[in-house]
Amino acid sequence: MTSMASLPLPGRPDTLVIGGHTDADRVLLTPRGELVRGCARILAEKLARLPAGTARVDVDMSGVHFMDTAGLEFLEVLRDHGRRRSVPVTATRWNDQPRRILELAGLDTTDPLRSSAPEGAPSPTVSAVALEREERLHLLEEEVEQLRRAIVSRPVIDQARGILMATYGCTSDEAWHILREASQLSNTKLRAVAEALTAGAEAEGAPPPEEVRSALSRALARRSSR
Structure with a gap:
């Protein structure tokens, strides 16, 4: 060999x-x-x-x-x-x-x-094949781009989860649900909520916007009542 x-x-x-x-x-x-x-x-x-x-x-x-x-x-x-x-x-x-x-x-x-075509099966027209390939490639490119954005967003989201876990004694899964719920309540992207929370935790960082603070408070209150 x-x-x-x-x-x-x-x-x-x-x-x-x-x-x-x-x-x-x-x-x-x-x-x-x-x-x-x-x-x-x-x-x-x-x-x-x-x-x-x-x-x-x-x-x-x-x-x-x-x-x-x-x-x-x-x-x-x-x-x-x-x-x-x-x-x-x-x-x-x-x-x-x-x-x-x-x-x-x-x-x-x-x-x-x-x-993938069965042996002896008639081939579709070139135009139909080209159209299907174009549609599939469009879906493929969209999914790859979504994955790239998720990879870029992950570090700041993980930081925000860590802040919630350290501050409120919640688990990693609970912190994730709090962030996601705050995102929904404030109609703000999850990454933006995480960025606002991590920025506010810095020594001289600005607090999160009012709508994000309110949404986080409501999400935390719902967790406490469960």
């Missing part, structure tokens, strides 16, 4: 690293990290360095924890490699968020390189 070196993305911390090994004429690739912009180039460079005589390429995707629309380019590079070299190529073991992106894109979540 021959070891194959990983290929990190130059100029930034290991966004995607592709490791793997060869066994006879079969290659197993093991990407780790994120399928974002630049991932298709990393894969193309990796595939170009495969040993001569490679008769099969399998890709274990279990190490990929995030994927945006660039992941579709990653798959296209794999598909194109299989066609040009006339070798079977698979991409299996998808998890969590990347698997959801495959669902939105209308791809097989077991192996998106496998055709």
Whole structure:
């Protein structure tokens, strides 16, 4: 069994690293990290360095924890490699968020390189296929953007939960429900409520706006009465 070196993305911390090994004429690739912009180039460079005589390429995707629309380019590079070299190529073991992106894109979540159309079935018109792909990509992009916003918001929300837990002796789940209820009562985004609370807890920080203070008080009062 021959070891194959990983290929990190130059100029930034290991966004995607592709490791793997060869066994006879079969290659197993093991990407780790994120399928974002630049991932298709990393894969193309990796595939170009495969040993001569490679008769099969399998890709274990279990190490990929995030994927945006660039992941579709990653798959296209794999598909194109299989066609040009006339070798079977698979991409299996998808998890969590990347698997959801495959669902939105209308791809097989077991192996998106496998055709989902039954053998011998008539192909839909090009315009219908293009329209469906456009709609699916729009949904995919919206969901990825929502996830990105959630990732950015999480630190300040966690800080606000910590303040509530320390101040009122509530649990982490209770603090989350208080923040969410205050957001609903004040018609304010959850992130804005969390930012106002954490800013007000600083030594010279301004207190939260009146509507947020009132909503937090009501949410806390409801918790105490339960």
